[in-house]
Structures are given as C-alpha cells and as structure tokens.
Amino acid sequence: MDDILLxxxxxxxxxxxxxxxxxxxxxxxxxxxxxxxQMVVEHNMFLHQIADYSANxxxxxxxxxxxxxxxxxxxxxxxxxxxxxGKVIQFFNKYKRVTAIAASVGGVIALFISGLAMYFxxxxxxxKLEQLGKDLEVVKKNQxxxxxxxxxxxxxxxxxxxxxxxxSGFLVDVKGYIVTNAHILKGTGAIVVNSKGKEFKSSIVLIxxxxxxAILKIxxxxxxxxxxxxxTIQKSNSDLGEEIFTLGYPRNEIxxxxxxxxxxxxxxxxxxxxxxxxxxxxxxxxxxxFNKNGExxxxxSTKQAQADGVxxxxxxxxxxxxxxxxxxxxxxxxRVKLPSKSSLKGVERKVQINxxxxxxxxxxxxxx
Amino acid sequence: MKGDxxxxxxxxxxxxxxxxxVETIYKDNFNMIQTFILNxxxxxxxxxxxxxxxxxxxxxxxxxxxxxxxxxIKTYLYSVCxxxxxxxxQQMGRFTGxxxxxxxxxxxxxxxxxxxxxxAEFVIMDRALNSLGEPCKSLLQGYYxxxxxxxxxxxxxxxxxxxxxxxxxxxxxxxxxxxxxxQYNIGE
Numbered sequence: 001m002d003d004i005l006l007x008x009x010x011x012x013x014x015x016x017x018x019x020x021x022x023x024x025x026x027x028x029x030x031x032x033x034x035x036x037x038q039m040v041v042e043h044n045m046f047l048h049q050i051a052d053y054s055a056n057x058x059x060x061x062x063x064x065x066x067x068x069x070x071x072x073x074x075x076x077x078x079x080x081x082x083x084x085x086g087k088v089i090q091f092f093n094k095y096k097r098v099t100a101i102a103a104s105v106g107g108v109i110a111l112f113i114s115g116l117a118m119y120f121x122x123x124x125x126x127x128k129l130e131q132l133g134k135d136l137e138v139v140k141k142n143q144x145x146x147x148x149x150x151x152x153x154x155x156x157x158x159x160x161x162x163x164x165x166x167x168s169g170f171l172v173d174v175k176g177y178i179v180t181n182a183h184i185l186k187g188t189g190a191i192v193v194n195s196k197g198k199e200f201k202s203s204i205v206l207i208x209x210x211x212x213x214a215i216l217k218i219x220x221x222x223x224x225x226x227x228x229x230x231x232t233i234q235k236s237n238s239d240l241g242e243e244i245f246t247l248g249y250p251r252n253e254i255x256x257x258x259x260x261x262x263x264x265x266x267x268x269x270x271x272x273x274x275x276x277x278x279x280x281x282x283x284x285x286x287x288x289x290f291n292k293n294g295e296x297x298x299x300x301s302t303k304q305a306q307a308d309g310v311x312x313x314x315x316x317x318x319x320x321x322x323x324x325x326x327x328x329x330x331x332x333x334x335r336v337k338l339p340s341k342s343s344l345k346g347v348e349r350k351v352q353i354n355x356x357x358x359x360x361x362x363x364x365x366x367x368x
Numbered sequence: 369m370k371g372d373x374x375x376x377x378x379x380x381x382x383x384x385x386x387x388x389x390v391e392t393i394y395k396d397n398f399n400m401i402q403t404f405i406l407n408x409x410x411x412x413x414x415x416x417x418x419x420x421x422x423x424x425x426x427x428x429x430x431x432x433x434x435x436x437x438x439x440x441i442k443t444y445l446y447s448v449c450x451x452x453x454x455x456x457x458q459q460m461g462r463f464t465g466x467x468x469x470x471x472x473x474x475x476x477x478x479x480x481x482x483x484x485x486x487x488a489e490f491v492i493m494d495r496a497l498n499s500l501g502e503p504c505k506s507l508l509q510g511y512y513x514x515x516x517x518x519x520x521x522x523x524x525x526x527x528x529x530x531x532x533x534x535x536x537x538x539x540x541x542x543x544x545x546x547x548x549x550x551q552y553n554i555g556e
Contacts, residue, residue, distance in 0.1 A: 004538045046545055052486065053493045054513040059385055059427050063420045066391045075395055076402075078412040232413065236460060295413075342413065 006036070010043050064346040078341065131183045131302050132167065132285030132311075156191050156199045156220075161366040168248035168287035169216060170296070171359040172233060172319065173336050174225045176218030178202065179319055180286035180363050181301050182209050187367020190216055195254045195357040198222070205333070206326045211272060211318045212301050215326055216363065229339040230355045231294050234316045238297045240264060244276060246300055247353065248287030249362040256353060257284070259309070261297075266312040267304065273312045274298055280311040286363060289313045294344030294352045375441055382423075383430035393423070397442055401449045409457065418456070422448040425476075425483040439474045447473040451480055489552070496547035504540035511537055 012018050013026050030037045070076045157163060164187040169180030178192060185204055193199050200220040207214040238261055245258040259278030266273030276289065280303050289298040298313030319338070326333045344352045381389025398419055405415035422445050429435060437444060450473060497505055503525055510516045510524070522533035 003542065004535060007538050007541065008534070042549075043545075046548065049489060049493060049548070050512045053490050055385070055431075056424070056486075056490055057513065059390075059424055060420070062385055062387050062390050063394075063423055066387060066394050067416060067420070070391065070395060070398070076398055078416075235411070340412075 006039070007043070010040050011047075013040065014044055014047060060346050068343075131181075132280055132282050132300065156201050157364070157366050158189075161187070161189070164365050164367050166249070166283055166362065166364045167285040168283065168300075169361045169363040170247075170286075170288040171226075171229055171361070172215075172323070172338055174227070174229060175336070176200075176202075176220075176223055176225065177205075177336055178216040178218065178361055178363070179299060179322075180214055180216060181299065181314075182207050182212045182214040183301070184286050184363055185214050185216075185365045187365045189367075190363055190365045192216065192218060193249075193362040193364065195360060197252075206322060206329065208322055208325070211322060212314055213299060213318055213322050215322060226358055228341070229359055230343050231288075231290065231296050231339060231359075232342040233296045233319050233338050234291070235320055236317070237264065237315065238274070238291060242297075243292045244278065244289050244297065245292075245349070246278060246280070246284065246287050246289050247356060247360045248280075248284040248300065249360075250281035250283035252362070254357050254360060254362075255284075262310075267302070270312075272318060273301065273314045276300075276311050276313050277309050278311050279309055284311075288356075288360060290352075290356070293342065294347070294356065295342050375437075378441065379426075379430050379435075379437060382427055383435075385427075390423070393441060393445075397445050400442070400446065404446070404449065405453060408453065410453065414453075414456070418449050418452050419445075421452055425479060428483055428486060429479055443474055444476070447476045448480065451476055492551045493548060496544055496551065499547060500540065500544055503536075504543065507533070507537055508540050508544060 009018075009026060013023065018026060030040060067076070071078065165184055167181060167184035169178040169184075169192060171177065172179050184190075185207060190202055190204060191199050192202050200218045200223050202216045202218045202220070205215050205217045240261055240263070242261045243258070244261055245256065247254055247256055249255065257278050257280065259276055261274055262277045263275035265271050266275055274289075274297075276298070278289075278300075280300055284300050285302075287300045288296045289300050291297050296319070297316050299316070299319070300311060300313050303311040323336060323338060326336060344355060378389050378393055382393060401419045401422070402412070402415040405418060406412070410418075425448050426441070426444060429437075497508070500508070507521065507525060510521050511518070516524075518530040518534055518537075521537075522528075522530045525533065527533040527536065
C-alpha cells in the first residue's frame, strides 16, 4: 500500500500536478532520502520509455495508413504494371550470379540427391514423430457430433465412402485452391469446411509426399470466392525467435495458437521445415503458420512425440515450388496465382484473425 | 531558400506525427527507395519495410532537442535505407558483393546505432507488456498509450470508482516496471 502511495506521489510530482506546498515537501523528502530520489529518477526514465514506445506505435500506424492510402490512389506501385522488358532485364540481373553458381555446383549436388531423398522421406515415418492428421475414430465422432447440431444439412461426403482422416488447410488462390499436408489425404477424395461450418466438395489436384504438401481445388457451385486473400506466402526464410501464430481445426471449431520459431531446420536437420514451439494437436496438420505481420511462413505438419510443444512446419517457399509444379502439370492451372499483397501488417491480432479465419478450412479426407 | 524552409516544415510535421507531412515525404521519396531495393535483390514487401524503418529513424532523430538535418531529407532517407538494406542482405546471406545505386550518401551509422538500441528497448517493453496478462495489459495501455481518463477506464473495466482503478493501475505498473527492468538490465 505504501509503495502505491509513493508511486502516486512520484507520478503527480513528475507530471506537475502537485500543489506548491506539497511539491516543496516532496522535494525536501527527495533531498533527504536517497532511495526516494533514486525511485523518482527511475520512474521518470520509465515513463519516458512508455511515452517513446507509444509514439513508436503511433508513427508505425501513421506510416501504415499513409502507405495504404497512397497505394489506393495509385501514387505508389507495387508490381504488375512495370514494362515486361524492364522486368526481364531486372530478373536477369537479379539472378545472373546465382544462376552461374547454381549451374557449377548443380552437378555435384545431383550425386547426393538420391541419398538425401531416401533420408528425408523416411523422416516422416519415424516413430518419434507424430503426424497431426486426426485419426478415423476422432473424426467420426466429430462428424456424428456435428450431425447432431445441424441435422438438416446432409454431408457432402459420398454415401458409400468412409471418412478416413482430417486436418486443416488454407486458401492460396481465391479461385478455391487450398494448400494442406499430403499425409492428411489418405483416401480418394476430400471435402473442405469453412470457419462457418459450410461444406464444399473438392478434388485433389496435386500431391507431393516428399514435401508433405498437397493442393486441393474446391469444385462446388455453392463456393463463393472471397475478394482477396489478406496474406502473402513468404519466399525467404524466417528468423529464429520470430513470433508466430496458427489457426486450425483440432476440433470442429477454428482454434488459435501462438508460439515462436525455435530452429531453422526440422526433425533430424530436415532443411525443408522449421522447428516451432507451439501447442499443436491432431487436426492442426496442414494449417498455416503466420508471422506477426500475418504472412504465411509455413505449413504445420508434425510434432515430436516425446517432447511437449515441439512441432514442425514445412517452409512456405515449398508452396511456391509446388505451385510451379502444378502449373507445369496441366495448362488448366496456368492461371493459379499466389496472393501478392499482405494487408495485415501492424494490425491488432484480433482483427488479423477475423480476416484470416475465412481463409482457413477444415479438410476431411474420405475413401471407399 | 524556399526549398529549405519547406523541408524544415515537413520535418516539424513529421516530429508531430502529422499525417499530411508524413504523406508528402512518403510520396516524394518512396519510389526512389523502392527502385533501389528492387534493383538489388529485394521484393516489394522488403522495400516497404526498409523505407518505413528509415522513416521511423528520421522521426526519432527529429524528436531530439539538438535536431538538425545537415542534408536533404531525400539524401538522408536514401543513406539510411542503403545501410539497412546492405545489413539485411548480409544477414540473409543474399549479399552478392556489390550494391547498385549512385545517389549521394551521408554518414548515418551513429543514428542507426541509436535507432537499433531504441528498437531493442521497444521489444523489451512489448514483451513485458504482453507477459503481464489481462486486465493489467489493457488497463496500462488505456492509461499510458491511449491516454484515457481514469474515470473512463474505471467505467470500461467495471471498477466501482476511479480510485480503485487507479490503485489497480499502480499495482500493474509496478509489475510492468519489474519485468521491464529485469530484461533491460540484462540487455545493457
């Protein structure tokens, strides 16, 4: 209680709210008691810290708003309309060195690839790792449970098919392309459910077991494309200690989790993924991992069985490469385009989640 | 000179977080920086990050009592961005040996050191605030950041009167101070 009174006095003293007599008395006290003098100095410094911190948040907010305004008015240009010639030259300049180096070491690397591929593909089957796809029983139970509440809606799973596993996924193109983990898709097809509980039919258009990634395409007349996706898929690697969060469906409801990036490689040094510290449960598999700016940095995939909170996420640059693979596989996919603008930087977390949850889906795989 | 007084007015505006001034500086300089970053291995997002970081450094500089800018705003921002970008490239291991761009530069190393130190302090404050938990965090944010009145805060959080809210605020503040200084002193 005394501490609080003293703190109150110091704060009033510093902000000049004291009456002249009280002020004189307090200054006398400061002179005679070094401890109080020290507290005043310390508190003054602390208040300045808070004021600076607050100013920093405000200027960041202003910069963000100004940037958004100028973009809308077309005073700034963030890609798209540069002349093609300039772009090609820029591209060449940007990568000529890299290309030269890559070409010279490519031969050497090729010799190791087969060995490495073996090594990585076995990693997922390691008993020390748990894939985060939900097993049949859990999904079944949830399915029944869901059936109980919304009994008027019939499921879009084909009548003679069985539900095999479930997980999460997220949009990478407004046309209905969803990225998820390959290990979730155990059966012959999948349906996806949005955060409001609405089901859509979808088909598996690409599956890559080495990267443990897959792409689904929603094929449903009831699907209404959202205007734009509010996040970008990061191409570069993220830094250690970066704050991250995830959204996924370990239950029938969307669940938020938060943590940090704890290592730049995954299980046993797997360089395709990150180690992250987050509480992940079966069903979180395939869910997006966002950095604090709301950009996708990975896809949550496995967790270490014997350790608490240790999970692994496939790095987001692999999404870029499977989208390239997809484009090459069929001309029908030429127009798939990853989102290019993130609009969630500097925005409060609650608002970020509000915008993000529409893009995260519950994936249910079924088979005969 | 007319140009000079104009720039002075802009800097004054920036120091007060005036969005009109910020917008003018932004519009006049962003494209140059964006071109520079794009030509040197960077992306649109990175250009925005670097430019905003430089704007914050200039903002912080404009806050100091002894503030004088001995060069044009453009030159200063370009120098800071160039420095920041080189550093970022090196950290990411994407540095290819040379950076193109032939604008005039001024020495900004000292300013950037102060800027980085402050950034580190903000991170500590951020972490301290976030580990406080509710309602402490929102209460302190309301009072010190949003500058809300004690009565309004009491009403919002459901305290019976302003004195009780104030009491609680001080308790929270003491915890925040403890958290902050424990980290801050390690940082030193």
